[in-house]
Amino acid sequence: MEFKGFTLDDFQEEAVKAIEDNQSVVVSAATGTGKTLIADYVIHKHIHDAKIIYTAPIKALSNQKYKDFKTDYGAEKVGIMTGDVVHNPTAPILVMTTEIYRNMLLSKDQLVNDVSYVIFDEIHYMNDPERGTVWEESVIFSPKHIRFLCLSATIPNADEFARWIQTIKEHTVAVVHHAERAVPLTHMVFEEQHGLMTAKDLKELTDIPDINKARGGRRGRRERGRNKFSKPASPGEVIKEV
Known part of the structure; x- marks a missing residue:
C-alpha cells in the first residue's frame, strides 16, 4: 500500500487498516x-467531513506541528x-496542548462534538506522576464517538493501556x-x-596477556600496576551512541 508517495511498512498498514475499521489505535x-x-x-481520511x-x-512541539501541517x-x-x-480555532485540523483539550472537555465546548479523531502524540506522558492525569481525563471525558490515535516510542504497557481504553469507551x-529501529543503536x-x-573492543583489550605477570619482584609489581586500567568505567560513563 502506498500513501503520499511512500510504500507503507507492515506496521503502518496494520494501523491504517484499524483506522479504516473505525477503531482507535495505539502505536x-x-x-x-x-x-x-x-x-x-x-487527517487525510477525515479532513473533509x-x-x-x-x-x-x-x-514547542505544538508550534512545530502547526508549522508542519500548514x-x-x-x-x-x-x-x-x-x-x-x-x-483559526474553527479549522478542521486543530493543534493544541493536551491540557487545552482536557479543558475543552471539562467546559463542555461544543466544538468537540464535531471531532472524529484525537491524535495523542507522546502518549507515554500519561505515566508522568505530575501531569499524567491530564491524559487520563482526556480519554475518560471524550465523547464515545471519538476515536484515538495514540503515538509513542517508549510506552511500556501498550496492550494494557489499549484494554483500558476499550473498556471505558466501549469500542475496539x-x-x-x-x-525495529530506523537507525541501529550501538x-x-x-x-x-x-x-x-x-x-x-573492551573485552579484547582486557584479554591481552600481561607479560609482566611472568615477572617477579617489586619492579614487576610496579609495572603490572601501571598497565592496569586506572579504574573501571562507572555506569554513568556508558554512552548510547546513535
Missing part, C-alpha cells in the same frame, strides 16, 4: 520509523490553541508494535585511558 514504534505518516493518514485534534505535551495542508485548514496563542482498540563504553570503544 508503539521507535523514533524515526514513520509514526507521523499514520497521523497524516487520519470532521475535525481532527492533534495534541502534544509541550508548546505546509502540508494549507494555512486556512490548520488552527492552533495553546496557553499563549489561539489562531488496536495495538501496533514495531520494535552501546559504547568510555574507558579512561583508551577513550570510547565498543564492549567487544
